[in-house]
Amino acid sequence: MSTATLTIDLGAVVANWRALAQIAQVETAAVVKADAYGLDAARVSQHLAAAGARRFFVAAAEEGVALRRTLGPGPRIGVFSGHMAGDAEKIAGADLEPMINSVDQMLRHVEALPGHPFGLQLDTGMNRLGMEPAEWSALRDIALAQNPTLIMSHLACADDPDHPMNARQRRMFDDLTQGVDVPRSLSATGGTLLGSAFHYDMVRPGVGLYGGLPFVDAQPVVTLDIPVIQIREVTTGETVGYANSWTAPRPARIATVSAGYADGLIRAMGDGATMTHSGRKVPVVGRVSMDLITVDVTDLEGNPESLQLIGAHQSVDTVAEFAGTIGYEILTALGSRYTRTWKT
Ligand SMILES: *Cc1c(COP(=O)(O)O)cnc(C)c1O
Numbered sequence: 001m002s003t004a005t006l007t008i009d010l011g012a013v014v015a016n017w018r019a020l021a022q023i024a025q026v027e028t029a030a031v032v033k034a035d036a037y038g039l040d041a042a043r044v045s046q047h048l049a050a051a052g053a054r055r056f057f058v059a060a061a062e063e064g065v066a067l068r069r070t071l072g073p074g075p076r077i078g079v080f081s082g083h084m085a086g087d088a089e090k091i092a093g094a095d096l097e098p099m100i101n102s103v104d105q106m107l108r109h110v111e112a113l114p115g116h117p118f119g120l121q122l123d124t125g126m127n128r129l130g131m132e133p134a135e136w137s138a139l140r141d142i143a144l145a146q147n148p149t150l151i152m153s154h155l156a157c158a159d160d161p162d163h164p165m166n167a168r169q170r171r172m173f174d175d176l177t178q179g180v181d182v183p184r185s186l187s188a189t190g191g192t193l194l195g196s197a198f199h200y201d202m203v204r205p206g207v208g209l210y211g212g213l214p215f216v217d218a219q220p221v222v223t224l225d226i227p228v229i230q231i232r233e234v235t236t237g238e239t240v241g242y243a244n245s246w247t248a249p250r251p252a253r254i255a256t257v258s259a260g261y262a263d264g265l266i267r268a269m270g271d272g273a274t275m276t277h278s279g280r281k282v283p284v285v286g287r288v289s290m291d292l293i294t295v296d297v298t299d300l301e302g303n304p305e306s307l308q309l310i311g312a313h314q315s316v317d318t319v320a321e322f323a324g325t326i327g328y329e330i331l332t333a334l335g336s337r338y339t340r341t342w343k344t
Contacts, residue, residue, distance in 0.1 A: 004226040004259045006338035008039050010047045012219040016209045017048055019217065024192050024203040031188065031206030032067065033059035033080070037331040039210055039221065042070040043342055048209075049075055057204055061090040061098070068094035078119060078150070080129065088112035097149055101129050103139055110146060119150035122176050124169040124186075126156040136176055144180065150202070151182050158190025158198075159214040166194060190214050212327035213317045222331070223311040224338070226257040226275070226293070231303050240294050241286025245270075252298045255282075257307055260291045264333030265309065266323050273322035275307040276314060282307065284322075 021028035030053045036044035041063070045056055049071055056071070057078040058064045064077045071077075076097060082105045083091060083098040091098055092113055099121040100106050109118055120143055123130035130153060131139065153173050157163035173186050183201035189208035191198040193215065208215030211222060232254050240246045240254055257275070261267045265288055273284040275295050286294045295307055310316055310330075317327040 002227060002229070002258050004224060004257075004263065004338050006334060006340045007223040007225070008043075008340065008342045009219070009221050009223070010043060010342050010344045012211060012221045013039075013044055013209050014047055014051045016211065016215065016218045016221070017051065017053060017205070020189070020192055020203065020205045020208055020215065024187075024199050025196070026199045027055065027202040028192075029053070029055040029057055029078070029185075029202055029204045030209060031057045031204050033057065033063060033206070034332050035063075037206060037210045037212075037328065038334045039331065040340070040342070041067060044209075045071055045075075047344065055202070057206075060084075061087040061094075061096055064096040065090050065094040068096070076149075080121070082121065082129075083109040083112075083118070092116060099129075099150070099152060100131075100143070100148075102131060103135055106139060106143060117149045118146070119152060120148045120182075122151065122153045122173070124153040124155075124172040124176070125165065126154055126169075129154070133172070133176060144182070148182055150185060151177055151180065152185040152204075155187065155191045155198075158188065158194060161194055166191070166198070170198060207328055207331075210331060211316060212331065220312060220315060222316055222334075224259075224309045224334075225306045225311075226259045226309060227306045228255045228304055229258050229292070231255045231297065239286075242289060243287060245287050246285040246294075250298075252296050253300075254285065255295045255297045255304065255307065257293050257295060258291065259309075259335075259337075260289050260293055262290045263335035263337050264330065265293065266325070266330075266333065268325070269319065269323035273319075274314065275309050276311070277304045277307050279313045281313075 030048045032041040035041045055076045079098045082101040097117045099119040121130035157165040185202040187198045187203045189205040192203045211218045211220045234248045267288045274281040283296050285296045320327045320330045
């Protein structure tokens with residue numbers, strides 16, 4: 001087999017969901033946007049639903065329609081982008097709950113689908129989605145009269161527990177929802193780990209389910225094994241890869257493995273990146289190319305048939321650090337050429 005194997009541990013996803021629910025002690029939804037962060041929203045959601053998850057969130061109505069087909073009636077599916085123009089049929093047909101982000105969306109929703117369930121998203125300082133406080137105070141009574149199912153907001157700095165923004169956003173959320181008798185939700189994975197003051201009636205973890213930071217105690221979910229195509233010997237002073245970017249400081253054995261930036265292993269992942277073989281680290285040398293990566297395997301005994309990039313010995317976040325990015329981006333970038341297998 002010449003393509004890399006991406007193994008996704010659905011049992012670990014379920015275990016991570018249960019662990020976060022245990023921490024939160026309130027309803028724990030599952031965020032499965034972007035195809036469950038690249039890990040297959042259908043399979044992930046089916047397993048979580050079987051384990052007891054009753055509420056899911058996606059970014060866009062189209063994702064919600066696909067998810068409803070998978071899950072059938074019953075579980076609730078929230079849509080973070082709210083009610084966009086042209087979405088009414090999808091929202092009604094797939095029984096989605098849009099998280100209304102503005103007065104315009106509110107008007108659109110009650111006009112197109114009067115009585116259809118919806119939530120409200122408030123901006124508490126991130127300035128990305130949700131109603132501004134002034135907008136909210138103008139709309140509040142009208143919106144509440146329509147019986148929203150949820151009022152939510154999103155934390156900007158929850159991966160940093162010491163950041164003063166966390167408490168600031170929480171106070172603002174409290175102020176904006178004072179005296180309101182509607183279930184509330186403020187926290188994704190990061191906020192779930194900030195303590196009970198951040199849990200309200202529901203938490204909405206995403207990345208923690210998939211084994212990513214800031215959930216340090218997560219079980220690893222993803223393993224990426226990449227086959228070695230060939231191994232060559234180079235002498236001191238020979239160079240490897242595009243732009244001669246690596247020069248052998250000693251006689252070396254270089255393994256060329258079958259994945260590259262077209263598979264989401266971004267080119268920025270250069271200096272300092274490693275792969276592993278039976279737990280032993282081996283350095284990536286030279287530039288990452290479209291379909292290939294070169295690795296110095298001089299210190300391994302024998303010729304490995306494959307090397308591992310992500311797994312028990314180095315996490316998605318470790319790989320993200322090699323590339324100067326975050327685990328979320330590595331997960332969602334994992335390409336379509338991999339042979340995907342799911343374990344339960
Ligand atoms: C993506 C997202 C989440 C999940 O965030 P994680 O950091 O992956 O846990 C929750 N709520 C909103 C509004 C989001 O956009």
